[in-house]
Each structure stands twice: as structure tokens, then as C-alpha cells.
Amino acid sequence: MSKEFFSPATLPPPVGYSHVAKVNKGTLIYLAGQVSSDASGALVGEGNFEAQVERVFANVKIAIETAGATMADIVKMNVYLVAEVDPAEVPKFRAIRDRYINTQTPPASTLVVVTRLARPGWLIEIEAIAALDD
Template sequence: MTEPPEIHFPAVPELAQIPGYSPVVEVRGGRTVYLSGQIALDAQGRTVGEGDFTAQARQVFANLQQALAAVGLTFDAVVKLTIFLTDFRYLPQMRAVRDEYVNTASPPASSAVQVSALVRPELLIEVEAIAAGP
């Protein structure tokens, strides 16, 4: 059986300590899993929550959870999130949904980017992830 990776969250006192993400996450050993950006589509390819950011965010994180499960992992294995938003005014709602899934005591490294549009005009959020597993 393969040993699980060691995941470290080193303190970097020279960087601002902003809640909700870790500036550095180090993975030692194990395997790396890359999850493509997930959008608010159900299994049939229908948009979930058109016009409702929170509903879309919940679908996105549920999709990530399903993708992680497909390789035997959970959100505890996520070491990096990249979040694409069509408007930064959604950040508080995104953070609230994200915090339902990630370990808020040791959150993954994260980046948030505002984009002018996503692959479908009704979409408001896309999230991609990197996970580390045994």
C-alpha cells in the first residue's frame, strides 16, 4: 500500500496572513491529481442555478467532490484551488460555499481571478483543483 503524502502548510511571516487560504502548501510523496475547471452543470449537462450564484457555486463544489471521489480522494486532499468569477462581488458567497467543503483550519493554496466570461454566458463561477493523494 502506498503511503499518503505529507502535506505541510509552512508559515511565511513575510507575507500578509489573509484568512481563507494558505500562501504555501508543500506536498511530499504521493501522487498529484489535476481536476479540470468545474462549472455549474449537472450530470445531464444542464445548467444549475441560472442567475443564482450560490446555487452555481454549490454545484461546482459538488462536481469537484464527485471528481475527487472518482480517484478515491476527498477535499482533504486538495492543495490548490483556482477560482474564476465573472464578478468579484460574488467573493463572499464563494467563500461561504467553499468553506463547506475545505478544511478551514488548513485551507488549500488559492487564487481568485475575475474573468469577462466563462464557456457559457449564464455561468458565474468555475473552479479547478489540484489534489495530492497516496
């Protein structure tokens, strides 16, 4: 079994982690939590939940495609929202998500509300696992 760990240059620079861990045997791809930051690490969409959700899914797509998969290969997704996000905003999240994932066979998902994320200003974080046939 071989493992690859890498961080695409088009994502924010990681500190103490890899953006992608790929296991080559029936291949599973684990994505670190993706947030609303650009490739330089700058916050995108400060105070704007919808803009942050869009950027987070764009970052998930960049990471998953760098690993040789597609968004349709995601089998598990964990979503973390900060408590300050109004529950009435969740439909905006779902509408954006549904543009990125396979809605015919959506991944198993967990949505958790947390007090805060690692960096002030982040409103949402998404981690995912994808599976590829060998």
C-alpha cells in the first residue's frame, strides 16, 4: 500500500497538515477541512455566508480534482457551521452544495454547529472523503 500527501499550490498554505491524503488501494482520498480562504490564505467573503460557502466548495473541488477524483466521487462530507450563522441561511448552503455534488447519489453527510472555527471570520468548514475504483 502506498500513501501520498500533498497540498495543491492553488489552496491556502497549510500549517502542520496536508490538504490531501491519498491511499492507493481501492483508493480512498481524505480531504482536510477546507475553509473560505484563497491560495494566499486570505479570507474570502468576510461576514458573507453565501460567498464563504461558494469558496469552500470551490476549494473542495480543487483539492479533490488534484487527487485525481471528481466531486461525484465524494462518499462522506462533514460540514461545520459556526453558531453565528442563522439557521435560515442553511438553504443557501444546500443550494450551493447541490451544484457541486452528485444529487442523484449524494454523499453521506454530517452538519455540525460549533462555537467557532480555528480562525476568526470563517463561518463554514468542510472535510470530505472520496473513493475511487481501481
